[in-house]
Amino acid sequence: MRSLNELTQILYEISIPMGANFDIQKMLRNVSLVTLRKLNATRFVTLELKKESNHIYYENIFSSPKSSSKCEDYIEFEHYLPKSSTVEEFDKFRQKLPIAISLKSGGGINVMELPDFGLLVLFRKKGCLQNEVIQSFLTITQKLSVACKSCQLHENLERLVEERTGALEERNSTLISERNKINNILEGTNAGTWD
Numbered sequence: 001m002r003s004l005n006e007l008t009q010i011l012y013e014i015s016i017p018m019g020a021n022f023d024i025q026k027m028l029r030n031v032s033l034v035t036l037r038k039l040n041a042t043r044f045v046t047l048e049l050k051k052e053s054n055h056i057y058y059e060n061i062f063s064s065p066k067s068s069s070k071c072e073d074y075i076e077f078e079h080y081l082p083k084s085s086t087v088e089e090f091d092k093f094r095q096k097l098p099i100a101i102s103l104k105s106g107g108g109i110n111v112m113e114l115p116d117f118g119l120l121v122l123f124r125k126k127g128c129l130q131n132e133v134i135q136s137f138l139t140i141t142q143k144l145s146v147a148c149k150s151c152q153l154h155e156n157l158e159r160l161v162e163e164r165t166g167a168l169e170e171r172n173s174t175l176i177s178e179r180n181k182i183n184n185i186l187e188g189t190n191a192g193t194w195d
Helices: 004-015 024-038 066-070 072-078 087-095 131-194
Strands: 043-052 055-064 099-102 108-114 118-124
Touching: 004 024, 004 131, 024 043, 024 055, 024 131, 043 072, 055 066, 055 118, 072 108, 072 118, 108 131, 118 131
Parallel strands: none
Antiparallel strands: 043 055, 043 118, 099 108, 108 118
């Protein structure tokens, strides 16, 4: 069991990289490096809840190390995710969070909700995290969720600005071209009347 001061220091260090970068991959990478080191975890996985028409599922958007989705522990973890694509099934699953899963290998998995975003999954070689660490970590998951959503909003805003800028540049070039045509016509007309 860690002291309150140690736990506060760990949570502080984990929270520092959040919001420091608007690139979600870089931000999650920085958070994962600190989290893996400070909590003696072997894998850090972020899953985003996706909703497409009538299909709901979790998509792996970040893994550290990158090969996490191919390991036996991750495959075992996937059996705990909802199989159905109904909202009710996902709500039942989310109400159980956070959950600790003991693995056949002796390791452990902690699954925590990133509110309104998805899941944070931490893998460890020797058992799950202690309950007081998980309860303290829930404030971090809320902040990480906000940071992830901010990164996505920033990315969408940048894409929208690029699209609008491209459309404006295209419109400006069309207007310049039309103005030049009109000027050429007027110059030809004026030149003909003075002759």
